[in-house]
Amino acid sequence: MTDYNIVTKAVPTFYFVGVTTGKSSINKVFPLWMDVLGRSEVVLKGIDHPIHDDPEAYRATVAxxxxxxxxxxxxxxxxxxxxxxxxxxxxxxxxxxxQVTRELSSISKRDGRLEGHAKDPITAGLSLDHIIGEGYFGRTDGHILSLGAGGSALATLLHLINKPNKADRPDKFVAINRSADRLEHMRNMVAKYETDIEVEYIQSNDPACNDKVMARMPEYSIIINATGMGKDTPGSPITDNGLFPRNSIAWEFNYRGELDFMHQALRQTDSRNVRVEDGWVYFVHGWSQVVGQVLDIEITPELFDQLDKAAATTRS
Ligand SMILES: NC(=O)c1ccc[n+]([C@@H]2O[C@H](COP(=O)([O-])OP(=O)(O)OC[C@H]3O[C@@H](n4cnc5c(N)ncnc54)[C@H](OP(=O)(O)O)[C@@H]3O)[C@@H](O)[C@H]2O)c1
Structure with a gap:
């Protein structure tokens, strides 16, 4: 402990650990949420680490x-x-x-204990449920194509695996990823569960190849951009010629940036009846779950609605 340069904060401080935290919408949303929750004394402070930072730098943040x-x-x-x-x-x-994913998105304290939670399977799941409602796969026979097999794609798959009703689980989940490592990680994770969802793993970072995979997805499928392309890196994982399945849902995980994938989908809303969703709901669920965990407040559906409405006032 003596190795760390701990700063004694004058006011209760909630941290946001990321890469470019100053650019996030949460900076505007957070004070509004603290007012809603009756905790206006709590301030938000960003801590930026470069990607794959020195382990000691992460330890200092946790300390x-x-x-x-x-x-x-x-x-x-x-x-x-x-x-x-x-x-x-x-x-x-x-x-x-x-424990199962070996990642954490929430750091909190309870009774003197430091706790880590992986909230993504919950928040990705709440967001998907919000978009498709109950029984979607039973109603439509759609499948899921996830472009990208990183943390958020894995969280979405875990959420679906854990759905008790067959109508809420797709028959098939296709994951495409650039590196083999992430696909292997996903395969290992899936192996820990008994599931009737058939998972297909495809290694590709070729948009033309991704178009071909998308072309064979059935009607009503959900096509997810979980690559970060269009925000974290330029471009889209599919080409402008890629055809979305008829009556499908295109879900872009991000809500800011160039969002090329989302614009490709928007061009097919009429011709192929594609419904387009961005990552705003995911953002609101992701933050509200962690805020609830850290401040020890249960985010009821009523409270979520209030937070959602407050956040919406900051969208331009
Ligand atoms: N709205 C929200 O609140 C919210 C919440 C969660 C996530 N997100 C966003 O969703 C995106 C994904 O998040 P994440 O946590 O899952 O990130 P991640 O763990 O870095 O996963 C991204 C994955 O996409 C793969 N990839 C990148 N370009 C590709 C391409 N052209 N073709 C195929 N695969 C490609 C990467 O492969 P490699 O293994 O080769 O790197 C990586 O496995 C991020 O942009 C994040 O900001 C938004």
Missing amino acids: QMKYDPNSLGALVTTHKLDLFAAAEDMFDYFDPYA
Whole structure:
């Protein structure tokens, strides 16, 4: 502990650990949410780490929360796997999803214990449920194509695997990823569960090849852009010629950036009856779940509605 340069915060502080935290909409949304929750004394502070930062830098970030009473906890983005690996021994508790995925998106404290949670399977799931409602796959026989097999794609798949009703599980989930590693990670994760969802793993970063896979998806399928392309990196994982299945849902996980994939889908709303969703709902669920965890407040559906409405006032 003495190795760390802990700053004693004058006010209760909620951290946002990311890469370019200053650009996120949460900076505008957070104070509004604190008013809704009756916790306007809590301030948000970003901590930017370069991607794949030095493990000691991650440990220093965790130590600040562990040892300063006014540092309440954090939402972690991008560094979820690296931070877990660097600082696993500093935590007193991990929830089952953090244990199985070995990543964490929430750091909180309860009764003097430092806790890590992987909220993504819950928040990706709440977002998907919000978009498709109950019984979607039973009604439509659609499948899922996930372009990208990183943390959020995996979270979406885990959520579907855990759905008790057959009508809420697709028969098939196709995952396309650039590197083989992520597909292997997904395969290992799926092997830990008994599931009737057939998962197909395809290694590709060729948009023309991705178009071909998309072309064989059935009507009503959900096509997800979970690659970060169009925000974190330029472009789209499909070409402008890629045809979305008729009556499909195109779900772009991001809500800011160039969003090329989303614009490709928007051009097919009439011709192929494609419904287009962006990542705003995911953003609101992701943040509200972690805020609830850190501040020890249950986010009821009524409270979520209030937070959603407050967040919407900041959208331009
Ligand atoms: N709206 C929200 O609140 C919200 C919530 C969660 C995530 N997101 C966004 O969703 C995106 C994905 O998040 P994540 O946490 O899953 O990130 P991640 O773990 O970095 O996963 C991205 C995956 O996409 C793969 N990929 C990149 N370009 C590709 C291409 N052209 N073809 C095939 N695969 C490609 C990467 O492969 P490699 O293995 O080769 O790198 C990586 O496995 C990010 O942009 C994130 O900001 C938004």
